[in-house]
Structure formats: structure tokens, C-alpha cells
Amino acid sequence: MKLYTYYRSSAAFRARIALNYKGVAYESIPRHLLRQGGEHRQADYLKVNPQGLVPALEDDGVVIGQSLAIMEYLEEKFPEPPLLPRDPLARAQVRSMTLGxxxxxxxxxxxxxxxxxxxxxxxxxxxxARWRLHWIDLGLGVLEEMVNRHSGDGRHCFGNSVTFVDVCLLPQMVSARRFGCDVSRYPALVKVCEHLETLPAFANARPEVQPDAE
Amino acid sequence: MKLYTYYRSSAAFRARIALNYKGVAYESIPRHLLRQGGEHRQADYLKVNPQGLVPALEDDGVVIGQSLAIMEYLEEKFPEPPLLPRDPLARAQVRSMTLGxxxxxxxxxxxxxxxxxxxxxxxxxxxxARWRLHWIDLGLGVLEEMVNRHSGDGRHCFGNSVTFVDVCLLPQMVSARRFGCDVSRYPALVKVCEHLETLPAFANARPEVQPDAE
Known part of the structure; x- marks a missing residue:
């Protein structure tokens, strides 16, 4: 598999975590989002992915854009270890938090x-900066409450194992910190992230350890 | 099942289409997004759905927020008629267009x-208005190209049957028209919508035929 990626893209970060968690080897193809007006907007890339965004996953000659579509695809192709619970209502709640x-x-x-x-x-x-923080704080506030309702062990957003929500939470918290958000107001989320950061799948997907990191 | 809905919400429109398409009877519980500063932001609703948005589906006492989570849930609970193809790569492409x-x-x-x-x-x-149209035109332009690549019969966004993309496209096109977008620039999308509008699942989900329509 090939992953079109950019080290600092929060959505590409999600795809890298999911690939790592499933133990899938992949080749990174960096597309720089700033250089030359954005390498993701160049004609050769738009031929590959008309949405003109990263990440995109290439498997068997087919390109899949959108990180959540990539995560669902990996979940279907490699069911173990799972990133969604088995119970349909629990799956729905994980997806709901993820889409938030x-x-x-x-x-x-x-x-x-x-x-x-x-x-x-x-x-x-x-x-x-105020615009960014407005939406970040609104979203993290909701998520903090949902994690308090749904986390089992306090180390995962939902239940007692890693799910799609965790895959999206860590990149969002890394961005939130980078943009100056005071994340200490979201203690449940901070605690989950402290655990996630210890997992190799998450640690190896961090922006600063990517081949295209600056 | 109960659906917390607002007649003009594009996301609630998606949920209504999916419920109709699956033939699931449901009770509508309207939450007015403008009245009293937004009935979706009131304490009683936040207890039901902490995300404070419509739609939300209640089944078996559990509330699922986010239209795409509702659609995936209905697809798992009521596999027939399907709203996703069987092939994993095709499913991934449908989800990618949907998330676009x-x-x-x-x-x-x-x-x-x-x-x-x-x-x-x-x-x-x-x-x-310019802000809205900028993002609408950017998105519809991409989708027009993807439908040209992926539609089978020209009457559906992907292949030859209704999928998640169609469920999201019609509400988006209704909004686009309402906001003054010249949709004639997207002939493939217009053609798909002309077909979708003939299907009872879509027609009965339209904003203007909802019990809370104004």
C-alpha cells in the first residue's frame, strides 16, 4: 500500500495510526501542502485523487481519499485488531464521536x-487564531463529556480498547496544543492521550518522526 | 425509532432518506434550530445528545448523533436494500465521496x-453568501468529476444503485440551489438528482413535506 501523506496533516496522522495499529506496511509518498502552492493541488496528484487532499491510500491500484474512508476500509480488510466494537449500537456511538x-x-x-x-x-x-480555538474548544468540550460517559478504563475514549475515536483524538489534541489551546480544561481527554502516546502505533505516526518532517 | 430532526437541516434530510430507503418507521421529534436561540442547544436536548446537533436517532434507548453514524448503523442493522456496495474497495470509494x-x-x-x-x-x-458558495462550488466541482468517473448508469453517483453518496448529494444540491448556486455547471450531478427525486425514499424526506415545515 502507498499512503499520500504530509507529516503535519492531522487527517494523514489518523491514517498512519490506523495503518500502524493494523500492522500494515506501507510506503509514504509525501505531498507538501505549502510548497509550490500546495503539491496536493498539482495536476499529477489531482489525477490520482480528484479531491486534492491528503491523506489518500492506494491499494491494488485504487486510490481512497478521506481518512475515515481509509479507516473503515482497513477495518473491513484487516478486522484484527479491531478499531470498532462488535455491538452495532456501540459501533454507532464510536462513529458518532469520531464524526464529531x-x-x-x-x-x-x-x-x-x-x-x-x-x-x-x-x-x-x-x-x-480565535476562529480556530473557538471550534477546537467547542468540540473538545463535547468530547470531554462523551468520554466521561463512554470510557471504560479512562485510558480510551470508548470502552476499554482503541477505537476510531482514539485514532482521531490524538491528532486533534496535538493540533489543539500547537494552536495554543489550554487542554488542561479537558482532563479526561488528556488522560486518554497520555495512554495513547505510549502505544507504538500512535507514537510512530507522530508528525515529527515522519520522513518528510521539517 | 425516534428521529430528532429539523425540516431544513441538510444532515437530518440525509437521515430521513436513509430511514425511508430502509423502510424503517420512525417518529419525528422536531427541534427548531432557530427558535429560542436553538432548541438543539437546550439543556433537555443536550442530555439526550451532548453534541447538541440534529439529527439524532434513538433506538433501544440509545441515542446516536451524526447523520453518517446513523446511516452506517442502519446499514448494519438493515442490510437490505443496501446503501453500500459489497466490494471493499468500492465501499471505500463510496465512503470517500460521501465524506467529501x-x-x-x-x-x-x-x-x-x-x-x-x-x-x-x-x-x-x-x-x-460568497463564503457559502465558495465551499459549495469547490465541493460540487470535485463531486462532478468523481460521478463522471464512478457512475454506472448516470442516475446514481456510484455504480447503478443508490448509495450513501446519493443520500448526501440530494440534500446538498437542495441547499446549493437555496443559496443561489448555479448548479447547471454540474450536469452529471443534476442528472443524478433528477432521478433521485423520483424515488419515494428521497421525495418523502424533502424539507417541505416534513411535519415541522414552515
């Missing part, structure tokens, strides 16, 4: 959106 | 985000 990060938090902080806020809406750095 | 709408388009147009753009970033109505 993937739909309601991440899209509002990513580069193309904050670039638009800065350039097209004429907002200065302080306003862009 | 759910993550990269919808969150940027929804009410709480455009309210923030207007009130906190001080943008006038014209700038808010």
Missing part, C-alpha cells in the same frame, strides 16, 4: 479554510 | 458556522 471530530472540528481548522478566513475575509492572525 | 460532502462541504455552510462568520468576523450578507 472529523466533521465538526477538523474541517474548520484546516489550512485551506483558515487561509480563506485570513485572505478572503481579511482577518488578522489574532482573529484566525 | 459531509466533511469538506456541509460543515462550512451550516448555520452555526455562517453565524460565526457574520457575527464574530463581522461579514455582511454578501460576504457570507
Amino acid at each position: 471530530i472529523a466533521c465538526d472540528m477538523h474541517p474548520l481548522q484546516n489550512l485551506r479554510v483558515t487561509n480563506y478566513v485570513a485572505r478572503e475575509l481579511g482577518q488578522d492572525d489574532a482573529q484566525v | 460532502i459531509a466533511c469538506d462541504m456541509h460543515p462550512l455552510q451550516n448555520l452555526r458556522v455562517t453565524n460565526y462568520v457574520a457575527r464574530e468576523l463581522g461579514q455582511d450578507d454578501a460576504q457570507v
Whole structure:
């Protein structure tokens, strides 16, 4: 498998964790999101992935864009170790928490959106930072409550094992810290992340240990 | 089953289509997104769904937030008629196109985000409209190309039957039209929607035929 990736992309970080967790070897193909106006927007990449985003996973000549589609694909192809519970209602709740990060938090902080806020809406750095933190705090607040409801051992977002939510939480918390969020207001999430960071699948997916890290 | 819904919510529209398509009877519980500062933000609803958004599906006393989590749940609980192909790579591509709408388009147009753009970033109505159309056009342009690649019969986004992408496309196109998007630039999408609108599952889920329609 090949993974089109960028070391600092939070969505690519998710895909790397899922690949590592499933024990799937893959080749990294970095696409730099800033260089040359964004290597993900160049014609050769758009031919591969018309969505023009990272990550994208290539398997058997087919390219899959969107980190959550990649995670679901890996879960179907490599059921063990699982990243979703067995019970349908529990699976639904894990997906619901995961989508809370993937739909309601991440899209509002990513580069193309904050670039638009800065350039097209004429907002200065302080306003862009405030924009980012508004959506991060809103989302983390909700997630903190849901983890308090659903975590079994306090070391995972849901139940007692790693699920899709954990795969999305750690990258989101790394971004939150980078953007100046005071994560100490979310003690349940901090505790889960402390555990996740000890797991090789998560540690080896961190931005700073990627081949394209700067 | 109970569906917490709002007639004009694009995400609730998806959940209604999926429920209808699976032939699942449900009780509608409307939460008005504008009245009283948003009935979805009131304490009684936050107890039910801490994410404070619609739709949410209640089954067996468990509440599932997020339309895509609801769709995956219904697909697992009621496999027939399917809303995902059987082949894992095809499923992945359907999910990828679906997430293109759910993550990269919808969150940027929804009410709480455009309210923030207007009130906190001080943008006038014209700038808010331009913001919405920017993300709608970017997303529909990508989807038009993907439907051209993946549609089988020209009446569905992927292959020859209804999938998750179709469930998300029609609500997105209804919003796009409402916000003044010239959808004639996306002929493949228009053609798919013309077909979808003839299907009872889609027609009966339209905002204007909901009990809470205004």
C-alpha cells in the first residue's frame, strides 16, 4: 500500500495510526501542502485523487481519499485488531464521536479554510487564531463529556480498547496544543492521550518522526 | 425509532432518506434550530445528545448523533436494500465521496458556522453568501468529476444503485440551489438528482413535506 501523506496533516496522522495499529506496511509518498502552492493541488496528484487532499491510500491500484474512508476500509480488510466494537449500537456511538471530530472540528481548522478566513475575509492572525480555538474548544468540550460517559478504563475514549475515536483524538489534541489551546480544561481527554502516546502505533505516526518532517 | 430532526437541516434530510430507503418507521421529534436561540442547544436536548446537533436517532434507548453514524448503523442493522456496495474497495470509494460532502462541504455552510462568520468576523450578507458558495462550488466541482468517473448508469453517483453518496448529494444540491448556486455547471450531478427525486425514499424526506415545515 502507498499512503499520500504530509507529516503535519492531522487527517494523514489518523491514517498512519490506523495503518500502524493494523500492522500494515506501507510506503509514504509525501505531498507538501505549502510548497509550490500546495503539491496536493498539482495536476499529477489531482489525477490520482480528484479531491486534492491528503491523506489518500492506494491499494491494488485504487486510490481512497478521506481518512475515515481509509479507516473503515482497513477495518473491513484487516478486522484484527479491531478499531470498532462488535455491538452495532456501540459501533454507532464510536462513529458518532469520531464524526464529531472529523466533521465538526477538523474541517474548520484546516489550512485551506483558515487561509480563506485570513485572505478572503481579511482577518488578522489574532482573529484566525480565535476562529480556530473557538471550534477546537467547542468540540473538545463535547468530547470531554462523551468520554466521561463512554470510557471504560479512562485510558480510551470508548470502552476499554482503541477505537476510531482514539485514532482521531490524538491528532486533534496535538493540533489543539500547537494552536495554543489550554487542554488542561479537558482532563479526561488528556488522560486518554497520555495512554495513547505510549502505544507504538500512535507514537510512530507522530508528525515529527515522519520522513518528510521539517 | 425516534428521529430528532429539523425540516431544513441538510444532515437530518440525509437521515430521513436513509430511514425511508430502509423502510424503517420512525417518529419525528422536531427541534427548531432557530427558535429560542436553538432548541438543539437546550439543556433537555443536550442530555439526550451532548453534541447538541440534529439529527439524532434513538433506538433501544440509545441515542446516536451524526447523520453518517446513523446511516452506517442502519446499514448494519438493515442490510437490505443496501446503501453500500459489497466490494471493499468500492465501499471505500463510496465512503470517500460521501465524506467529501459531509466533511469538506456541509460543515462550512451550516448555520452555526455562517453565524460565526457574520457575527464574530463581522461579514455582511454578501460576504457570507460568497463564503457559502465558495465551499459549495469547490465541493460540487470535485463531486462532478468523481460521478463522471464512478457512475454506472448516470442516475446514481456510484455504480447503478443508490448509495450513501446519493443520500448526501440530494440534500446538498437542495441547499446549493437555496443559496443561489448555479448548479447547471454540474450536469452529471443534476442528472443524478433528477432521478433521485423520483424515488419515494428521497421525495418523502424533502424539507417541505416534513411535519415541522414552515
